[in-house]
Amino acid sequence: MEEDLQEKYPQVWSEEIETPQEESALDMSIEDFLRGSVSYDIPDNAMLRVLVKRQVAAGTMVSTLTEKILDLSTADIYLWCASTPSSKSSTKDSDGDWSHEEGGWETSAYDKRQLREMAKALYDKWDEPWGAASKMVIVNF
Numbered sequence: 104m105e106e107d108l109q110e111k112y113p114q115v116w117s118e119e120i121e122t123p124q125e126e127s128a129l130d131m132s133i134e135d136f137l138r139g140s141v142s143y144d145i146p147d148n149a150m151l152r153v154l155v156k157r158q159v160a161a162g163t164m165v166s167t168l169t170e171k172i173l174d175l176s177t178a179d180i181y182l183w184c185a186s187t188p189s190s191k192s193s194t195k196d197s198d199g200d201w202s203h204e205e206g207g208w209e210t211s212a213y214d215k216r217q218l219r220e221m222a223k224a225l226y227d228k229w230d231e232p233w234g235a236a237s238k239m240v241i242v243n244f
Contacts, residue, residue, distance in 0.1 A: 132161075132162050132163065132165070133159055133163045133165055133168065133173075134154075136165045136173070137153065137177060140180060145183070145184075153176055153183070154176070156179060157172055157175060157176050159172060175231055177225060178221070178222040178223075178225035179222075181219070181222035182218070182219065184215075185215045
């Protein structure tokens, strides 16, 4: 079994002592971590917006970040996904008997509500304000 693991995960296995390296060898970038938290295609500019907001450099490994930063970044991604259009049409190509269709998806109001609830739970965990809460104060003269 040990040999199977060495073949399957060579980047995690140390040649010298033949035992798994530290957990950090199984690390991933913050972008991969956040993209893996949802089944949406997240464009680079949306990802960078979240990273800038949380003051995280692109390519940062998750092992170097706090649980708070990971949770709040994930919540930001959930809200971004909840704000995307509800559907995207697909593209169909055909030529004679050959045809191919790609793209296209649809999300329901329930899906978007779930994303907002998951984001809210993470924001609440860290006492982070969220949503469109008004900061306006009305004063009578």
